[in-house]
Amino acid sequence: MKIKAAFILFAFLAISSISLEAQERGVKGKVVNREGRVPIPGAKITVKLDNEIVAVTSKEGEFSLVGIPAGTYNVTITAPDFQPLQMSVKIDDFIKDINFITLVSDAPSQTIDAGSFAEFDTDLSGDAQSMPVVLSSSKDVYENIAGYKFGAMRFKNRGYETGTQGIYLNGVYFNDALNGYSPWSLWTGLNEATRNQESTTGIAISDFGVGGVNGTTNINARASQMRKGYRFSVVNATDSYRYRIMGTYASGEKDNGWSYALSASARLGGNAWVNGLYYNAFAYFGSVEKKFSDQHRVAFTFFASPTERGAQGSSTQEVYDMIGSNYYNPNWGWQDGKIRNSRVRVNNEPVAMLNYFYKHNEKLNITAALSYRFGRNGYSALDWYDAPDPRPDYYRNLPSYYENDPYKAAYIREGWLSDWNIRQINWDRIYNINYNSYSNGTGSIAGEKRSQYVLEERHIDQQDINAKIQAAYQLSSSSKLNAGAEYRWNTTSHYKKMKDLLGGEYWIDIDKFAERDFASGDVIQNDLNNPNRVIREGDKYGYNYKGHVRNAKLWFTYKYNKKNIEAYVAGEGGQTTFWREGMYRKGMFPNNSFGNSEKLNFLTFTAKAGFTYKIDGNNMVYANAAYLQTAPFFQESFVSPRTRNSVVPNLTTEKTLSADINYSVKLPFLKMRATAFYTKIQDQTKLISFYDDINRSFTNFAMSGIDQVNTGVELGFSVPIWGGISAEGALSYGLYKYSSNPFVTQTVDNSEAIILQNERVYWKDYKIAGTPQTAINIGIDYRSPDYLFAGIDMSFFDASYIDMNPIYRTDFAHIGLTPDESKILSKQEMFGSSIVLSANIGKSWYIFRNYNIGFSLEVKNLLNTQTNKTGGYEQMRLKANEDANGNVLNYSRFDSKYFYMYGTTYYLNLYFRF
Amino acid sequence: MKNMKKIYISLALMATALLGQACTEKFENPEPFKPVALTPNITIKDLKARYVSGTPYEINDNLIIGGKVNSTDEFGNFYRSIYIQDATGGIEVKIGKTTLYNEYKEGQTVYVKARHLFLGAYGGMVQLGEKSAEARYETSYIETDLRIKETIFRGATGEKVVPAQITASSDIHNGLLGTLVTLKEVTLVDQNMTTWARKATPELEAGYGEQKFKLEGGTIVVVRTSGYAKFANQPAPPLNSKVDITGVLTKFNSTWQLAINSLEGVTVLN
Known part of the structure; x- marks a missing residue:
């Protein structure tokens, strides 16, 4: 019925506009998407006179309505997938050109805030609570819901690692060169400047490259792409930082072809749930762009997010239960009457980028880009020499360590509950040990205090240069070819820096583990080229090496569409070379640590194809398939990168085969997408480095031959119910599991010894960790014509599994166990299901048409549930069970560590735009 | 002119952001520890004399001994204990932590409030320790932080013991x-x-x-x-x-x- 009515109105309008044109009164303009300022065809413009007159925008988004008597009218602009807009227009004696009318996507993008999760990717065992699966709002009905709402439980799209999503900045691939991680932390706090995003989902190709199997997002962060005007906002929140202020100005494109944009923000304060977490984060952004002619355009962009952030550590359930809170953080202690966190991330990695756009003609567009990322990225931690482990929840400081001595267990518990210096880091004791430390060990300086405890800062400082050139050629009205060449040059320094001597005066750069085992001599030196080096604050020490990565690729995409059919093919060929360059000559490995390692070379290729069949205007079926090879990452490729050049055995490219089939419906009363997917990933490698209690040394697990299969279905729908109220929902039901028994080789940082060589890890049919494999969200949304929105939704998560310690599933660890004990050791914990209720409300007002003021408030976890596990991992330790004479009988597992979702949090945003 | 003003405002915003980098929180160093001075009410010799061979002896009165540390675990030959001596004799105090030399220096006076600690022997040597959960040992280590805080008190540092x-x-x-x-x-x-x-x-x-x-x-x-x-x-x-x-x-x-x-x-x- 509705469609028919619209048609009649349209017909009426068409007639009336012809007959009334002579009067030449009316209104015209162009309707564009706020994100990317892309024209919106088919938008409906309604003017209320005695009856309604309606116009529909053309392919270029343009409309005009003529024949309206002078006066002031309410004009409503609506378009599918966009929020309706109302404005008041005064019509005088001519056709008024209201230029651009920007519509905001229907996606709940205004509630998305990169600041609250963005740093997550830098540390996998990390400390962040939630991260959205997809950051940008998209037109996809599933993605809109899943991308944001599932983030609460650290949901991973289709069970893939976060780094599998391709992130492009102004068209340049920006995922981390060393480990593939998403680079969100580079522009965290620059939400306004990076708001203009376009994304693809799953296997689909993007306009900027072939992409992978987990979608792509391109961020258009340059002057002409940002919304014109001033925007200021103040945020008060409880889930990561306390306050945020942000100011942004964009000039829009001026008559002289210039445009420029500036943005800055500060995020400050702590977290309502976990002590020791805080933000001291700033961000700035500047971009200028010049359109020289219709053919040439150049943009320069520079930004950085200098951030200092206190991190959260996980702990065991024993500790959480003892304290009575699942939000215990072992990383901090009292000092100077304040909370001091030992684990602080400090990063300041500016990015400079130059973009060039050349439009040869209507058919051929060429773009070129050059980017440079540099700066510092550090993560502090306590380090100690010949002194006890200062971490309060070290397993020997817990009641469970005294399971055979209830008297001491009770004292441990009492200590935890009564004394902050036992429950948390005892800074006072640490400083006092350093104050009185006049050691006469190797390299000591008489009369100076040699620190036994220090704060180290582990640095991963990147220098990353990307060059890209791309051409898009419209071959015919039905086919388009896109091709590009990319080169990446990355050199990254990994080292430890002495951040704080904590009341002492110096440190000696020797390997404490080697000293313990070998007492003295060259072998204990961290750098034989500078033996017994005295370290002061700011000096590098411990380890120091560079990772060099060079990557080149060529790719193309070809799209074809005709009538009811769309199809594409795409291919990519790449070459990656990387090597380690040791800056120190390690005493243990004098001939295999200093200088360049062998150069590792990998050739890779990717092929993709997709096919869409439009059954009619509202129903379509489409399918994609991809096969890709990726080179192993630098950080997974050396058995002990901190100490030597030895390469992980059996290193090879990772292979991914993936396919999906989709059905999509777009009707006035139902929007829906249903998908089934299958992905097989083979020959993955993984390097896990940790302190091994049994060998009392830093050791490394190098795993190879890890295969996995991810299959599942996705469903998203949206149904308008009545008067601005709609119901929407998303479902992801997957089965993600390992499909091989990989090998593990264990090496030690301070010895050539190979502790385990190519030991089988029985992982087949165990589950992929780190994401709920079932996730459902159902919500009710309300949007009024006068910019009021409100919503409430419920999520259900299930089938989350713990991150596994490979050793627990080796023959070695099961020696001497009964079948029942074996089962306990190898069982993978599944977390319980959880239900999360959230709500949001917002309103904005226009003042004098030009000024827009508003707020949005989101409250998460309304039920204040504090028992939802968002993640966890098995500790990399085995517990040796000994007989009375100290002989090891067998091994059992250590308690696992967990992260929990916060209780109720809110996020209140007040904004002012003009 | 209006544009210039906009630029100034924006530049000011950026400058604020840059300045913000300098405001990392500073922490004053903690005070150096203040040595405890207690008055011993029993000599080490007399305390040791309370032990009768073969049975662990629980100290039930408020006894305090004091003595200078004469051992160090810095070089690894002592492990999880210190020896203290006064004018009458010496005793092993089984503090079950490693690298004790960081806090118990040779020559430093250490007091022990011995109530509810145990005297026991190993190979005939009388030791001061915690109640043992295992029958084969007469004492165990004083090793929980709270227990150490309650029983062991660090006094002034001083010259090493003259042998x-x-x-x-x-x-x-x-x-x-x-x-x-x-x-x-x-x-x-x-x-x-x-x-x-x-x-x-x-x-x-x-x-x-x-x-x-x-x-x-x-x-x-x-x-x-x-x-x-x-x-x-x-x-x-x-x-x-x-x-x-x-x-x-x-x-x-x-x-x-x-x-x-x-x-x-x-x-x-x-």
Whole structure:
């Protein structure tokens, strides 16, 4: 019925506009998407006179309505997938050109805030609570819901690692060169400047490259792409930082072809749930762009997010239960009457980028880009020499360590509950040990205090240069070819820096583990080229090496569409070379640590194809398939990168085969997408480095031959119910599991010894960790014509599994166990299901048409549930069970560590735009 | 003009952001620790005398002993305990932590509020420790942080203990157990290895070294050294060497033993 009515109105309008044109009164303009300022065809413009007159925008988004008597009218602009807009227009004696009318996507993008999760990717065992699966709002009905709402439980799209999503900045691939991680932390706090995003989902190709199997997002962060005007906002929140202020100005494109944009923000304060977490984060952004002619355009962009952030550590359930809170953080202690966190991330990695756009003609567009990322990225931690482990929840400081001595267990518990210096880091004791430390060990300086405890800062400082050139050629009205060449040059320094001597005066750069085992001599030196080096604050020490990565690729995409059919093919060929360059000559490995390692070379290729069949205007079926090879990452490729050049055995490219089939419906009363997917990933490698209690040394697990299969279905729908109220929902039901028994080789940082060589890890049919494999969200949304929105939704998560310690599933660890004990050791914990209720409300007002003021408030976890596990991992330790004479009988597992979702949090945003 | 103003505002915003980098929180260093001064109400000798061989003795009254630390675990030959001595004698206090030298310096006075601690013996040597959960040991380690805080008090640091000089068999007696002594001009008559001890290797576990020294008058004192000592693999003096050697005097049943803090305590005379 509705469609028919619209048609009649349209017909009426068409007639009336012809007959009334002579009067030449009316209104015209162009309707564009706020994100990317892309024209919106088919938008409906309604003017209320005695009856309604309606116009529909053309392919270029343009409309005009003529024949309206002078006066002031309410004009409503609506378009599918966009929020309706109302404005008041005064019509005088001519056709008024209201230029651009920007519509905001229907996606709940205004509630998305990169600041609250963005740093997550830098540390996998990390400390962040939630991260959205997809950051940008998209037109996809599933993605809109899943991308944001599932983030609460650290949901991973289709069970893939976060780094599998391709992130492009102004068209340049920006995922981390060393480990593939998403680079969100580079522009965290620059939400306004990076708001203009376009994304693809799953296997689909993007306009900027072939992409992978987990979608792509391109961020258009340059002057002409940002919304014109001033925007200021103040945020008060409880889930990561306390306050945020942000100011942004964009000039829009001026008559002289210039445009420029500036943005800055500060995020400050702590977290309502976990002590020791805080933000001291700033961000700035500047971009200028010049359109020289219709053919040439150049943009320069520079930004950085200098951030200092206190991190959260996980702990065991024993500790959480003892304290009575699942939000215990072992990383901090009292000092100077304040909370001091030992684990602080400090990063300041500016990015400079130059973009060039050349439009040869209507058919051929060429773009070129050059980017440079540099700066510092550090993560502090306590380090100690010949002194006890200062971490309060070290397993020997817990009641469970005294399971055979209830008297001491009770004292441990009492200590935890009564004394902050036992429950948390005892800074006072640490400083006092350093104050009185006049050691006469190797390299000591008489009369100076040699620190036994220090704060180290582990640095991963990147220098990353990307060059890209791309051409898009419209071959015919039905086919388009896109091709590009990319080169990446990355050199990254990994080292430890002495951040704080904590009341002492110096440190000696020797390997404490080697000293313990070998007492003295060259072998204990961290750098034989500078033996017994005295370290002061700011000096590098411990380890120091560079990772060099060079990557080149060529790719193309070809799209074809005709009538009811769309199809594409795409291919990519790449070459990656990387090597380690040791800056120190390690005493243990004098001939295999200093200088360049062998150069590792990998050739890779990717092929993709997709096919869409439009059954009619509202129903379509489409399918994609991809096969890709990726080179192993630098950080997974050396058995002990901190100490030597030895390469992980059996290193090879990772292979991914993936396919999906989709059905999509777009009707006035139902929007829906249903998908089934299958992905097989083979020959993955993984390097896990940790302190091994049994060998009392830093050791490394190098795993190879890890295969996995991810299959599942996705469903998203949206149904308008009545008067601005709609119901929407998303479902992801997957089965993600390992499909091989990989090998593990264990090496030690301070010895050539190979502790385990190519030991089988029985992982087949165990589950992929780190994401709920079932996730459902159902919500009710309300949007009024006068910019009021409100919503409430419920999520259900299930089938989350713990991150596994490979050793627990080796023959070695099961020696001497009964079948029942074996089962306990190898069982993978599944977390319980959880239900999360959230709500949001917002309103904005226009003042004098030009000024827009508003707020949005989101409250998460309304039920204040504090028992939802968002993640966890098995500790990399085995517990040796000994007989009375100290002989090891067998091994059992250590308690696992967990992260929990916060209780109720809110996020209140007040904004002012003009 | 209006545009200039906009630029200024924006620049000011950016400047604020840059300045913000400087406002990292600063923490004052903690105060140096203040030595505790307690008044002992029993001597170490009298406390040890309360122990009757064969049964752990729980101290039920508010006894305080005080003495100077004469041992150090800095070089690995002592492990999870300190020895303190006053004018009357010395005793092993089993503080079950490693690297105790960081907080209990040689020469530093340490007080022990001994209520609810236990006296027990190992090889005949009386030790002060915690109640043992295992029948085979008479005491266990004082090792929980709260218990250490309740019972062990660190006093002023001071000069190291002056060792008693033992020049002949007649000088050695049980009253010196747990105190620092120097065996003067003793002769190395036997050894189970030519190094002080043996560190662990991939093939072999760490092993104790035993160097037997003979006092004037024939008494043998065994210098027993842990394979975890940092100096374990250092060569011991050759047989028949004459040395002055300083360490804590102990006894294992009827065998006199000496544990040295470091090789500084060894002077080879010939």
